[in-house]
Amino acid sequence: MDMQSKTNAKQALNNLKMEIASELGYNYNQETNKVESNAPQGTLEGSAQNVLAGEEVGGLATRKLVKMGEQILVDKYNFQK
Template sequence: MANKPVDPNAKAALNQMKLEIANELGMENTNLNGANSTSYQNGEIGGRVGGQMSKKLVAMGEEALLRQYNSKK
């Protein structure tokens, strides 16, 4: 399985989602590039943001499946 977005616009949308989740978690945008942080600190940030992104993407997929299922009834 390739680790590339199917739609080229998806990368921009995922980056926007990443920034929104970081803001929800109280992280500053200036800290997201990791240039002034240790690898351990960057791993902590990436883990929290990545985990929340996964949860949101799964929820969005479930909602889309439910809409599709309910429209067939």
């Protein structure tokens, strides 16, 4: 994979994370590339909530990516018939 493709893929993944974070009511910090909860930042509670938010966003992103991959395979299979 060339460097431009890697850059495009990374940007697309970041956009997906940002979209999911927004859907779930979290913030996506583009500078740090991390999901942040609405809890006060710089506190133990805020850090804990950020971890939970990141797990929730990451899990949903993974499920969406798997579903997209499955759909591509189904479409490819159906096209070859």
